Amino acid sequence: MLMLFKWKSTFTHKYQYVLYTIVCALIIASLAFFINRNVLGSGKELMTTVLFTANKYSSWYTPLLRIGGLIISFTTGAAGGVFAPSLSAGASIGSVIAGWFHLSATDTNLLILCGMVSFLTGVTRTPFTSAILVLEMTDRHNVIFHLMLAGMVSSLVSILIDKHSLYDHLKYQCITHLNKEAAAMLTKEEEVVTTG
Numbered sequence: 001m002l003m004l005f006k007w008k009s010t011f012t013h014k015y016q017y018v019l020y021t022i023v024c025a026l027i028i029a030s031l032a033f034f035i036n037r038n039v040l041g042s043g044k045e046l047m048t049t050v051l052f053t054a055n056k057y058s059s060w061y062t063p064l065l066r067i068g069g070l071i072i073s074f075t076t077g078a079a080g081g082v083f084a085p086s087l088s089a090g091a092s093i094g095s096v097i098a099g100w101f102h103l104s105a106t107d108t109n110l111l112i113l114c115g116m117v118s119f120l121t122g123v124t125r126t127p128f129t130s131a132i133l134v135l136e137m138t139d140r141h142n143v144i145f146h147l148m149l150a151g152m153v154s155s156l157v158s159i160l161i162d163k164h165s166l167y168d169h170l171k172y173q174c175i176t177h178l179n180k181e182a183a184a185m186l187t188k189e190e191e192v193v194t195t196g
Contacts (some may be wrong), residue, residue, distance in 0.1 A: 002169050004075040009177065021076045028072055031065060038062050039069040043088020047116070050095045051138065056108045057099030062092040082123055082166070087134070090119025110143055114150035122158040125165035127151030 011017055031039045036059065038046050043066060050056050066089040074082060094115025098108035113134055120130040131147040158165075164172075 001071050001075055001166065002173075004071070005170070005173055008075065009173070017077075021078075024072045024076045028069060031069070036062065036065055038092075039065040042084035043091070044084065046088050047091045047112075050091055050112055051109060054105075056095060056105060056112075058092045058095040060096055063089060063096055066092050083120065083133075086120045086123045087116045087137075090116040093119065109140075110146060113138060113140065113143060114146055117147045117150045118154035121151045121154040123166050125155060125158060125167075127155045 008017070008020065011020070028039060038058075046058070046062070046066070050058060066085065070082065070085040070089060073085075091112050092115075094112035095108070097115070098111045103111065116134050117127070117130045120133070121127045124130065128148070128151065131144070131151045134147055135141060135144055
């Protein structure tokens with residue numbers, strides 16, 4: 001995501017942003033049409049299916065679709081956010097891993113919930129908020145210890161990968177962009193004053 005945002009910051013014309021958005025939309029539509037429609041939307045349908053039906057195991061490529069769809073759609077600047085897609089990506093990862101080990105329905109649900117907390121924590125770096133959010137969504141208060149543990153482990157792993165969260169990186173990119181715009185405006189004002 002960060003590399004795509006950095007690359008997009010080199011765009012100088014509005015048509016480049018429009019073209020990027022069109023290409024991303026075509027990629028998402030192609031993935032949904034040719035591979036699996038789970039790439040579309042926030043992922044609520046996927047979470048409901050794996051948590052509350054007998055169809056608990058996802059295909060091995062579902063997490064890749066969910067993560068790819070999140071990256072592609074979020075970098076276009078379209079509304080949609082990161083929370084629900086992150087939760088569904090985590091749910092699909094938990095579902096796939098549970099399928100590999102042929103876990104029972106109860107253990108699969110626990111692994112799916114831990115996957116949701118872990119993925120959201122990895123993105124936001126807020127383990128307790130992630131655990132409480134999933135806890136409130138699913139009303140499974142007896143697994144709070146497992147969710148907190150999953151969030152804390154995920155937070156430690158994500159710090160090993162990168163010391164800053166996605167939101168920190170986005171904040172720094174925004175500040176850099178604003179500084180460049182301010183410097184450009186000051187340069188224009190100086191030119192007007194010197195020529196005027």
